[in-house]
Amino acid sequence: MRRAERHRLRGRLRRATSGNVTVLICTAFVVMLAALAVGVSLLPLADPTSQSALVRLKPPSIDHVLGTDRLGRDILSRVLWGARVSLSVGVGVVIVSGGLGTVLGVVSGYSRGWPSEIVLRLTDIFLAFPPLILAMVTVTVLGNNLFTVVLAISVGVVPRFARVTRGTILSIREREYVEAARALGASAARIIWSHVLLNAVDPLIVLCTLLIPGAIVTEALLSFLGLGIAEPTPTWGNMIQGGQIVMREAPWLTFFPAAAIVFTVLAFNLLGDAIRDALDPTVREGGAAPIPSVDATLPTPAPRHVAPPPTRMRDPSAVA
Amino acid sequence: MRRVGGRLLQLVPTTVGALVLVFFLMRVLPGDPAGAMLGTSATPQAIADLRAQLGLDKPLYEQFVDYVVGLGHLDFGRSMAVRTPVGTLLYQAALPTLLLTLSGTLVSVVVGVPLGVVAALRRGTWVDYGASIGALLGLSIPVFVWGVLLLLAFTLQWPVLPSAGAGDTPVNVVRSLILPSIATGFFQVGLIARITRSSLLSVLNNDYVRTARAKGVGPSAVVLGHALRNALIPVITVIGLNAGTLLGGAVVAETVFTRPGLGRLILDAIFARDYPVIQGVMIVSVVLVVMLNLMTDLLYTAADPRVRA
Numbered sequence: 001m002r003r004a005e006r007h008r009l010r011g012r013l014r015r016a017t018s019g020n021v022t023v024l025i026c027t028a029f030v031v032m033l034a035a036l037a038v039g040v041s042l043l044p045l046a047d048p049t050s051q052s053a054l055v056r057l058k059p060p061s062i063d064h065v066l067g068t069d070r071l072g073r074d075i076l077s078r079v080l081w082g083a084r085v086s087l088s089v090g091v092g093v094v095i096v097s098g099g100l101g102t103v104l105g106v107v108s109g110y111s112r113g114w115p116s117e118i119v120l121r122l123t124d125i126f127l128a129f130p131p132l133i134l135a136m137v138t139v140t141v142l143g144n145n146l147f148t149v150v151l152a153i154s155v156g157v158v159p160r161f162a163r164v165t166r167g168t169i170l171s172i173r174e175r176e177y178v179e180a181a182r183a184l185g186a187s188a189a190r191i192i193w194s195h196v197l198l199n200a201v202d203p204l205i206v207l208c209t210l211l212i213p214g215a216i217v218t219e220a221l222l223s224f225l226g227l228g229i230a231e232p233t234p235t236w237g238n239m240i241q242g243g244q245i246v247m248r249e250a251p252w253l254t255f256f257p258a259a260a261i262v263f264t265v266l267a268f269n270l271l272g273d274a275i276r277d278a279l280d281p282t283v284r285e286g287g288a289a290p291i292p293s294v295d296a297t298l299p300t301p302a303p304r305h306v307a308p309p310p311t312r313m314r315d316p317s318a319v320a
Numbered sequence: 321m322r323r324v325g326g327r328l329l330q331l332v333p334t335t336v337g338a339l340v341l342v343f344f345l346m347r348v349l350p351g352d353p354a355g356a357m358l359g360t361s362a363t364p365q366a367i368a369d370l371r372a373q374l375g376l377d378k379p380l381y382e383q384f385v386d387y388v389v390g391l392g393h394l395d396f397g398r399s400m401a402v403r404t405p406v407g408t409l410l411y412q413a414a415l416p417t418l419l420l421t422l423s424g425t426l427v428s429v430v431v432g433v434p435l436g437v438v439a440a441l442r443r444g445t446w447v448d449y450g451a452s453i454g455a456l457l458g459l460s461i462p463v464f465v466w467g468v469l470l471l472l473a474f475t476l477q478w479p480v481l482p483s484a485g486a487g488d489t490p491v492n493v494v495r496s497l498i499l500p501s502i503a504t505g506f507f508q509v510g511l512i513a514r515i516t517r518s519s520l521l522s523v524l525n526n527d528y529v530r531t532a533r534a535k536g537v538g539p540s541a542v543v544l545g546h547a548l549r550n551a552l553i554p555v556i557t558v559i560g561l562n563a564g565t566l567l568g569g570a571v572v573a574e575t576v577f578t579r580p581g582l583g584r585l586i587l588d589a590i591f592a593r594d595y596p597v598i599q600g601v602m603i604v605s606v607v608l609v610v611m612l613n614l615m616t617d618l619l620y621t622a623a624d625p626r627v628r629a
Contacts, residue, residue, distance in 0.1 A: 125337035128606045132568030133586065137598065140590050141349055217462045224464050225575060225587060237464075244468060248476045258465045266460035273456070 023274045026267040033264060037083040046074035048081040049232040057250045067252040069242060075252065078234035079260050085146065085235045086216045086264065092150035093215035097157040098208045105165020110173055110192055123159035131156025135218060139227050149228050153218045157211060164207055168200045202279040209272035213265040220261050236261050327617055331610055338606045343387050346599045397596035406600040409585060414604060417581035420504065420570045423497050425559060427505025428512050436516025441543065451513060459510035463569045466503040467576030474499060484578035500577045504569040515558050520551040553624050560616020564609045
């Protein structure tokens with residue numbers, strides 16, 4: 001049954017996205033970037049940290065396709081190594097926030113009584129902080145490496161993810177097929193796993209896709225502010241910060257990492273949109289509000305007074 | 321009215337919880353504040369004296385009581401780096417940040433709402449696609465990239481606007497606000513345009529809109545007078561819920577444009593390990609976010625009579 005479900009999901013995704021030029025281009029871009037980020041050490045490129053006083057601030061040329069920076073380091077190599085950091089942070093935040101956020105969302109959405117209350121109050125507290133300031137202070141507390149940056153970004157994302165998950169779970173919990181499963185004597189774990197969560201997969205996939213661009217931007221921001229992963233490790237954010245001083249004389253220092261951020265974030269946003277449209281027919285018809293909502297930095301929690309999102313439910317007979 | 325009271329009561333545990341969280345975050349920060357203040361050449365005796373003076377040698381619960389009592393008196397302590405009361409620093413910094421947050425929101429609404437309306441009314445045409453692509457592009461360009469590009473264009477290439485500071489005369493205040501507002505606002509334009517578009521589309525399907533049309537109300541009056549008023553309710557919600565993100569955007573813009581404000585204050589404080597200031601900025605930002613959320617709630621109630629019931 002589970003396998004059939006997966007097939008249905010894949011089939012719907014494929015149907016909705018095949019022949020869509022935007023999706024093809026974005027997928028190709030993301031796959032290429034990921035491949036380059038993984039295999040960058042195998043490419044015949046200069047070491048991203050090797051300095052040379054002879055080739056400082058050289059414009060793009062055959063030797064240095066994207067030019068060199070103030071220390072004579074090759075920008076192409078640094079942009080690709082930076083991609084590794086950005087994509088790792090994106091994936092890391094999805095794993096940490098998606099995992100923890102789903103668990104908390106299920107606890108607060110499915111259970112009644114104190115576990116739900118505790119999770120709600122805790123998320124309320126974390127939601128009261130601007131996510132960026134929370135991330136800045138968390139990095140200061142934990143130190144700045146790849147893992148702590150992922151954690152620092154997740155601190156702001158988890159409560160938002162949990163809130164959206166909770167909204168979805170709440171609307172599924174009251175469905176007849178869940179009640180039927182309960183009446184048949186299914187255990188809570190079984191109901192949550194194979195009835196509630198399975199039907200919440202669509203919105204969660206969309207949320208996760210949209211988390212990646214937000215995480216990439218926040219990581220770049222932290223590096224730009226000098227709080228993220230520090231020099232000499234190249235990240236897009238600290239490259240832009242370094243280029244800012246010589247922006248007039250050597251704009252390529254700023255331009256290429258900035259373009260890398262913009263295109264990567266754009267590609268993930270477009271993909272997230274396409275996946276949402278594929279999974280949520282109400283959006284395709286142009287009727288309902290976009291679900292889950294897209295925030296440039298982080299997913300917005302479902303507004304408290306608005307009815308839960310019109311999540312498309314699968315045919316219960318296909319599940320039970 | 322009862323709703324407002326209820327909301328206010330709900331805010332109490334959130335704010336208290338956030339203040340407790342700030343206290344503990346500050347206590348787990350690495351490094352010793354006293355040591356950081358006196359530098360590496362300080363004698364152990366001097367550090368111990370300063371610790372006693374700052375109350376850092378007391379047990380944790382006593383420190384917490386001091387913290388709460390201080391907050392009650394709006395006393396945030398004294399900055400370690402510049403030796404000024406934190407309250408004064410916060411007061412000076414909050415105003416420019418609030419101004420920037422508001423003007424950034426204004427930019428995003430003024431551009432985003434019309435863009436969303438046009439996209440909804442011309443659904444499926446090139447205008448719609450153009451608006452969608454523009455919105456998505458705006459969404460994909462981070463505040464600091466906007467900032468750097470704007471600086472390059474309007475202060476280096478065509479030096480027409482100031483590149484730093486917040487201005488001293490009213491004219492200069494406005495001039496210095498233009499670029500940072502665009503940088504913070506454009507990031508949200510895409511979001512607001514998308515929400516306006518989808519919300520207007522769903523409202524246009526409502527019966528009352530059809531009734532208005534059937535009565536012979538003109539097309540623009542239907543959209544602007546009837547549909548848009550309801551369609552903007554989710555837009556208000558989203559703006560309010562994103563208050564924290566907007567504040568974050570202002571923080572970044574302050575760094576790029578070298579403006580005074582809460583963002584510069586906390587960033588400088590983080591680099592100087594100036595704990596009382598970090599703590600103060602966190603408290604103020606929590607209060608601002610909570611207040612902005614409350615304002616959104618109230619606006620929401622005012623705009624949508626169904627919620628009042």
